[in-house]
Amino acid sequence: xxxxxxxxxxxxxxxxxxxxxxxxxxxxxxxxxxxxxxxxxxxxxxxxxxxxxxxxxxxxxxxxxxxxxxxxxxxxxxxxxxxxxxxxxxxxxxxxxxxxxxxxxxxxxxxxxxxxxxxxxxxxxxxxxxxxxxxxxxxxxxxxxxxxxxxxxxxxxxxxxx
Ligand code: ADP
Numbered sequence: 001x002x003x004x005x006x007x008x009x010x011x012x013x014x015x016x017x018x019x020x021x022x023x024x025x026x027x028x029x030x031x032x033x034x035x036x037x038x039x040x041x042x043x044x045x046x047x048x049x050x051x052x053x054x055x056x057x058x059x060x061x062x063x064x065x066x067x068x069x070x071x072x073x074x075x076x077x078x079x080x081x082x083x084x085x086x087x088x089x090x091x092x093x094x095x096x097x098x099x100x101x102x103x104x105x106x107x108x109x110x111x112x113x114x115x116x117x118x119x120x121x122x123x124x125x126x127x128x129x130x131x132x133x134x135x136x137x138x139x140x141x142x143x144x145x146x147x148x149x150x151x152x153x154x155x156x157x158x159x160x161x162x
């Protein structure tokens with residue numbers, strides 16, 4: 001894959017992705033919110049691929065969060081200089097033993113909720129490779145019945161301050 005790297009305005013990318021899932025969230029009766037992103041540094045990344053990453057994560061959050069749930073998206077600079085982009089939901093969650101599994105292509109974990117949602121099982125595997133080709137890492141923090149937070153961490157060399 002050829003990367004097209006540019007200075008990205010995280011606020012703009014996040015807003016664009018939120019606009020794309022707003023209608024779906026509304027039909028699913030889940031609330032969407034953005035953490036304030038003022039002061040967020042720029043990022044050297046591939047804008048189209050960054051959007052694919054965030055859109056996949058937001059789409060999953062909408063799919064796996066029952067009505068009245070909440071989805072938040074945000075970005076913050078970590079103490080070690082990494083830039084973390086995250087999508088958090090209050091949905092059905094993923095069992096700890098299933099986390100390595102859902103990162104593999106074509107895998108979905110069995111649950112009545114999953115079966116009621118058609119999917120390819122490719123989304124997270126794609127998000128992982130789209131992150132890794134940009135030097136970022138992906139991690140999933142989840143608790144069944146409570147929710148899921150997926151974080152993508154970009155190394156400090158890609159963070160453009162000032
Ligand atoms: P798909 O959404 O097409 O099934 P993904 O690779 O995006 O494929 O996700 C794989 C599986 O991981 C899903 O089928 C679901 O079981 C689980 N999953 C992904 N995101 C979430 C989430 N936000 N909350 C709960 N489960 C999730």
